Amino acid sequence: MDLSDLISAFSNKGFTAKEMVVLSGAHTTGQARCQLFRGRIYNETIIDSNFATSVKSNCPSTGGDSNLTSLDVTTNVLFDNAYFKNLVNKKGLLHSDQQLFSGGSTDSQVTTYSTSPSTFSADFASAMVKMGNLSPLTGNNGQIRTNCRKIN
Numbered sequence: 001m002d003l004s005d006l007i008s009a010f011s012n013k014g015f016t017a018k019e020m021v022v023l024s025g026a027h028t029t030g031q032a033r034c035q036l037f038r039g040r041i042y043n044e045t046i047i048d049s050n051f052a053t054s055v056k057s058n059c060p061s062t063g064g065d066s067n068l069t070s071l072d073v074t075t076n077v078l079f080d081n082a083y084f085k086n087l088v089n090k091k092g093l094l095h096s097d098q099q100l101f102s103g104g105s106t107d108s109q110v111t112t113y114s115t116s117p118s119t120f121s122a123d124f125a126s127a128m129v130k131m132g133n134l135s136p137l138t139g140n141n142g143q144i145r146t147n148c149r150k151i152n
């Protein structure tokens with residue numbers, strides 16, 4: 001999605017553009033499948049060329065759809081603000097990532113988080129709690145897992 005569609009999609013669920021941006025910071029950890037970012041690394045122009053070359057080595061133009069690459073190229077196992085530094089350096093993995101820093105209305109927020117880890121942490125915590133309260137299943141309709149990976 002482009003920025004305007006991302007803003008709309010989150011607005012439809014009651015989230016501000018600011019909350020959408022900070023929640024994207026969750027991409028500071030985890031991995032994504034080649035099929036989700038192939039178009040970006042082969043066709044887009046707002047991308048660091050060395051970064052694109054390196055990601056292509058594990059995501060061929062055809063095949064390898066399920067090959068995994070870190071969403072945060074810098075510090076994938078740390079929950080930090082490197083994701084936002086990456087965006088400033090045109091090293092967002094997904095199209096939606098780089099859209100948050102591509103000359104639009106959310107650039108300034110990305111810049112702020114790229115230089116202020118504490119602001120990112122505080123804003124992320126608030127938005128994460130809010131998202132956790134989005135249409136939760138209650139009573140017998142849901143369960144709180146004792147192990148996140150599987151139903152109880």
Ligand code: HEM
Pocket residue numbers: 001006020021022023024025026027030031032033036094096
């Ligand atoms: C707590 C918040 C979030 C977590 C834990 C998270 C995690 C992930 C992970 C692990 C993937 C890779 C999935 C795969 O390769 O199968 C992914 C993909 C993606 N994420 Fe996030 N994400 C979060 C928030 C967001 C937000 C706020 C946005 C909106 C800007 C977003 C946009 C996307 C998009 C567009 C994809 C690719 C999906 C597709 O093309 O099918 N994510 N996310």
